[in-house]
Amino acid sequence: MNIIFMGTPNYAKEILQKIIQTDEMNVVGVYTQPDKPVGRKKTLTAPVVKILAQENEIKVYQPIRLRDEEVVKELLNIECDYIVVAAYGQILPKEILDHAPCINLHASILPKYRGASPIQQSILSADKQTGVTAMLMDIGLDTGDILKIKKIDIDDDEMVESLFDRLTICAADLILEVLKNYKSYTPKQQNELKATHCKKITKKDGEISFDNASDLYNKYRAFTPWPAIYLSSALKLKHIELLEVHSVNEKGKILLIDKKSIVVGCEKGSIRIFKVQPASKKEMDILSYINGKRLNLADTLS
Numbered sequence: 001m002n003i004i005f006m007g008t009p010n011y012a013k014e015i016l017q018k019i020i021q022t023d024e025m026n027v028v029g030v031y032t033q034p035d036k037p038v039g040r041k042k043t044l045t046a047p048v049v050k051i052l053a054q055e056n057e058i059k060v061y062q063p064i065r066l067r068d069e070e071v072v073k074e075l076l077n078i079e080c081d082y083i084v085v086a087a088y089g090q091i092l093p094k095e096i097l098d099h100a101p102c103i104n105l106h107a108s109i110l111p112k113y114r115g116a117s118p119i120q121q122s123i124l125s126a127d128k129q130t131g132v133t134a135m136l137m138d139i140g141l142d143t144g145d146i147l148k149i150k151k152i153d154i155d156d157d158e159m160v161e162s163l164f165d166r167l168t169i170c171a172a173d174l175i176l177e178v179l180k181n182y183k184s185y186t187p188k189q190q191n192e193l194k195a196t197h198c199k200k201i202t203k204k205d206g207e208i209s210f211d212n213a214s215d216l217y218n219k220y221r222a223f224t225p226w227p228a229i230y231l232s233s234a235l236k237l238k239h240i241e242l243l244e245v246h247s248v249n250e251k252g253k254i255l256l257i258d259k260k261s262i263v264v265g266c267e268k269g270s271i272r273i274f275k276v277q278p279a280s281k282k283e284m285d286i287l288s289y290i291n292g293k294r295l296n297l298a299d300t301l302s
Contacts (some may be wrong), residue, residue: 001081001179004100005049006031006088011168013048015086015105018172020056025179027058029078033089034062066090075099082182084175085137094139102137103178105171109149110135111195114142119164121198122154123222126214129153130163132171134178136187143195145187150174157242160222203227208237210251210301213269217242233302234279235289245269252300254290262286264301273301 005016005027012032019025030053038045053060063071072095083102085092092102108118110133122130131151135144150170154163178185206227208216220229220240230236249255249265256263261274277283295301 002026002028002079003179004029004031004075004078004080004083005053005086006083006090006092007049007086008033008047008089009087010048011107011164011171012086012088013052014168015084015172015175016049016052018176019084019179020052020058022176025176027053027056028080029059029061029075031061031063031066031075031088034064063090066096067093072096082179084179086171086175091141092137097137097139101182103147103175104135104137104142104144105175106133106135106142107131107167107171109133109151110142110146111190111192113196113198115198116200117198119167120160120201120222123158123160123163124218126218127154130167132167132174134174135190143190145189147178147182147185147187148174158221159224161225201227206230207232210264210266211268213242213266213271214245216240216266216271231302235302236277236283237273238277238283239273239275241272241274243270243272250300252302254295254297254299254301257287257290257297260285260287262290262301 001024003019003025005019007016020027030049032047032049035044035046037043050060065071072093075096076099080100083100085102085104106118108122109131113121129151131149133149134147136147138144152166152170206223206229208219208229220237223229228236243263245268247270248268249270251267253265254262255265255270261272263270263272273286275283276286276289
């Protein structure tokens with residue numbers, strides 16, 4: 001079968017790799033976002049999907065706007081059986097949706113968490129389970145009919161990078177199953193009454209206060225390494241643990257100091273902090289930080 005693949009980040013790269021390695025599947029074109037300047041030197045850098053495609057001698061397309069008439073016309077001239085989409089980053093116009101079945105791999109159990117940050121949102125919500133949905137795309141955002149859902153459990157202390165990696169493997173396995181058995185599926189309409197949405201994450205989302213230890217810890221799990229969690233003083237909490245969720249404390253009060261960490265109280269619950277990073281400085285252990293600030297038991301971390 002001939003496949004057009006659309007995707008940009010590492011999640012998409014691993015899925016594309018799985019498709020390329022499957023004998024009965026032939027990738028006839030790869031669409032990805034344009035190269036972008038990266039780092040302080042603004043070095044023009046290609047998406048990982050582009051690099052993988054070029055390594056396998058697959059033609060790469062990087063339109064700035066997929067909706068442009070000439071771009072659409074060029075794609076419609078590519079004969080394919082399916083279009084597979086995984087975190088591409090652009091909306092597909094109706095002409096492309098009508099060209100071949102467009103299968104999107106969305107990293108949530110739809111209709112839950114439509115939108116840009118489903119993996120982080122599942123952690124922020126303290127969900128015990130998430131998954132990947134293979135769906136037929138339509139003109140809406142993650143609103144298409146569902147073909148198949150593959151679910152996985154979320155560990156209580158799992159970080160977003162680990163969950164991201166496991167969902168990537170899940171998605172890669174799922175797309176092979178769906179493509180091989182596509183004709184046997186009956187697409188199922190999503191329940192709009194159960195639909196929820198998640199927004200694109202910004203740096204501002206990482207700001208925290210010592211209100212609720214459980215919520216704070218979930219933000220740490222969801223936002224490490226980016227945008228990281230930080231106090232209003234810009235102090236980043238780089239390595240923490242959730243200690244307990246029941247105690248009632250003054251916000252930010254240092255409750256305990258031991259050889260490697262401190263315990264800080266929240267209005268509800270408490271956390272243990274091992275490492276922090278002050279603004280414009282390197283990461284350091286928490287004891288070095290509080291010693292430098294001359295903070296002791298019963299003082300407030302801020």
